[in-house]
Amino acid sequence: MNSVMTLLKSHRSIRKFTEKPLAVGMLEQLVSAAQGASSSNHVQAYSIIRVTDPENRAKLMALSGDQVYIQQAAEFLVFCADMKRNTEAAARTGIEPTMGMTEQLLVSTIDTALVAQNLTIAAESEGLGVVYIGGVRNNPEAISELLRLPEHVYPVFGMCLGYPDQDPDVKPRLPLATVLKQDYYDAQHDPVLIEQYDSEMERYYQARTGGNKSSNWSQSMAPMFSGKLRPHMRDFLISQGFEMK
C-alpha cells in the first residue's frame, strides 16, 4: 500500500486543536489543491466561506449544535453549494436560466463534497486535522443570513481545521463486502457481516470510553431514523432557490 493510501486510511475526525495557526498562505494552498477535484461539466458549483470574525464563530457554534471546536479550531470553513455564479454565467449567454431542478441540487451538493474531501486530504497531508460539521444544517437560514449567502447558494457542511491536540483511534469501517458488490446489489451476506461489524464497533466504543459506552453500529443508526431529521431542510432549500422540481 502506497503512502497516499495509508494517509486516506488513517483519517479520523479531530475535535481538539492546538492554538497553532496555519502558516500565512497555507489555507489558500489547500483550497487551490482542493479545486483539482472533478466537477460535473466543469460547473465548480461551490464556494467556501472562511470565518475569521470571532463573534461570528461564536454565533456559528451556537447555531450548529454548540460544538466548542467550531470556535477553537485555527480555521472554520463553511462549504456552500453555489449555483449563483453558474446561473449568472448562463444568463450572460442570453438565456433565461432554469434553476431549482432536483438535478441541480445534486450536482452542486456533489461538487461541494468532492472539493471538501480533496481539502481534507490536502490538510491531512500537511499534518492538520479536520472534522466535518453537518450541524450547520441545524439552522441553515440563520447561518445563511449571517454569512450573507445569496439565492442559489446553501451551506452544505462546515469544517474545523487545525493542528491536532488529540490522537483518537481510527474508527472501524463497514466490512468491504457490504459496500463493494459485483454486478448486482446483492445483500445476501450482509446480515452476518453486519453482526460481526456490530461486535467490532461495540469493542471499539468500550475501549474508547473505558467501558462506559456499550453500543454498536446498528444501535447508533436509530437517531437518524427516529422522528423527522432536520425537517426544515426542504423549505429552507426552496427558499434559497433549490426547489427540487
Place this chain on the structure above:
Amino acid sequence: MNSVMTLLKSHRSIRKFTEKPLAVGMLEQLVSAAQGASSSNHVQAYSIIRVTDPENRAKLMALSGDQVYIQQAAEFLVFCADMKRNTEAAARTGIEPTMGMTEQLLVSTIDTALVAQNLTIAAESEGLGVVYIGGVRNNPEAISELLRLPEHVYPVFGMCLGYPDQDPDVKPRLPLATVLKQDYYDAQHDPVLIEQYDSEMERYYQARTGGNKSSNWSQSMAPMFSGKLRPHMRDFLISQGFEMK
C-alpha cells in the same frame, strides 16, 4: 507544496484507457482506502457496484449517454447512495424508521461523493486514471433495475477506472478568490475575475482543439440551465424511497 497536493492538483478526467487490467486485489485496496472518508454520524451510506458483466457494461453505456469508455475502461463502478443498511439497522433497534427526509438524501449523497473522491485519489496515486459519469442519472430507473438496486438506494454517478492511454492537460479552475471568501459571501470582484477566467478557458479550449472550439466557461454553463435538466430525477428519487420531505 508536498507531493499529495501536487497529485490533487494534477487531476484530469481520463476518457481513453489501455487494455491493462487492475492487478488482482487492487480494486479492493482502493475501495478500502476510500472507506477512510468521513461519514455523517458514521452512517457510511453508500454502496459501490463493480460492473464486470460485458453485456451489462454495454447496456450501461447505452443508458448513460453512449460514452464508449464505460465499456472500454478496465473497471466501471456505479456509486450508489444507500440508506437500506441504515434503515434496516435502525429497525433492528425496535423503532419504525422514518425515511424520505430531504436531509437523508443530502447525507447519503454527500457520503457517496466523499468516498468516491477518496477512491479517485487512491487510484491516481497508483497511476490509474478516472472519469466520473453523471450520465448514470440519464436513465436511473433502467439502471437501477439492471443493477437490482432496492428501495433506499439510488445511483449517484458512475466511474471509469483504468490505466490512461491519453495525457490531457489539466483544465484551469475558477480563480481562487471567486470560490474562497472571507467571513461573508462577497461577490463584488467576481465579474472581473470571471471575465479573466473566461479568456483563460477560451485559450485552453482553442489550444486543446487546434482552434476548433471557441467557447469560454460562461458560455459552457448554458446547457445546464437551458430547459429542464434531468426532469425525471425528482420522481425517480421518490420511487426509490427518497421522498424529499
